[in-house]
Amino acid sequence: xxxxxxxxxxxxxxxxxxxxxxxxxxxxxxxxxxxxxxxxxxxxxxxxxxxxxxxxxxxxxxxxxxxxxxxxxxxxxxxxxxxxxxxxxxxxxxxxxxxxxxxxxxxxxxxxxx
Amino acid sequence: xxxxxxxxxxxxxxxxxxxxxxxxxxxxxxxxxxxxxxxxxxxxxxxxxxxxxxxxxxxxxxxxxxxxxxxxxxxxxxxxxxxxxxxxxxxxxxxxxxxxxxxxxxxxxxxxxxx
Numbered sequence: 001x002x003x004x005x006x007x008x009x010x011x012x013x014x015x016x017x018x019x020x021x022x023x024x025x026x027x028x029x030x031x032x033x034x035x036x037x038x039x040x041x042x043x044x045x046x047x048x049x050x051x052x053x054x055x056x057x058x059x060x061x062x063x064x065x066x067x068x069x070x071x072x073x074x075x076x077x078x079x080x081x082x083x084x085x086x087x088x089x090x091x092x093x094x095x096x097x098x099x100x101x102x103x104x105x106x107x108x109x110x111x112x113x114x
Numbered sequence: 115x116x117x118x119x120x121x122x123x124x125x126x127x128x129x130x131x132x133x134x135x136x137x138x139x140x141x142x143x144x145x146x147x148x149x150x151x152x153x154x155x156x157x158x159x160x161x162x163x164x165x166x167x168x169x170x171x172x173x174x175x176x177x178x179x180x181x182x183x184x185x186x187x188x189x190x191x192x193x194x195x196x197x198x199x200x201x202x203x204x205x206x207x208x209x210x211x212x213x214x215x216x217x218x219x220x221x222x223x224x225x226x227x228x229x
Binding site for chain 1: 154155156157159204206216217218219220221222223225
């Protein structure tokens with residue numbers, strides 16, 4: 001089964017703290033995408049990870065990809081209120097031979113409190 | 115600036131009525147997609163199109179129809195056969211079906227409510 005699991009699904013954290021969101025997926029992939037969504041708004045691309053060991057950073061967010069473990073992490077450093085949003089990972093999975101399909105996680109709803 | 119424009123932002127549908135959601139892009143992208151988003155269920159693919167005059171069903175195509183007469187446009191019709199259409203609808207595009215290093219660009223979404 002093609003599956004992407006994010007955890008936690010809900011995260012409440014204090015400003016200034018660090019935390020990691022995890023994205024596990026069920027089958028072979030070398031392409032993983034992180035998106036941010038603010039309430040009632042569209043999705044904004046954060047990171048595109050295209051190879052094993054890829055690490056990308058933008059401000060207080062850092063994403064990494066381990067294709068062997070089928071795991072990506074989104075690390076938040078010294079959280080600020082502006083990071084409050086829902087974060088989605090999406091995995092471009094190979095299945096049934098050479099077919100590819102984009103599978104989305106359910107999203108992690110992050111609330112950063114003063 | 116290039117981007118995707120969805121309209122309307124809010125749409126109200128009466129029972130038994132068909133409604134059409136507009137999606138236009140000026141990014142010169144070949145592939146376009148329609149997703150439905152419900153609370154707690156993430157994004158689910160309705161239809162996608164790789165080239166003009168060709169489109170494929172996604173995971174939840176029943177009760178929906180699309181057309182791709184122009185590269186820039188990919189309208190979605192929610193038909194009366196869709197029994198639970200209230201949701202947030204997102205249109206996206208990518209350079210090709212293999213999204214590669216750029217991923218998707220999303221429109222701002224249409225919130226559809228049945229009244």
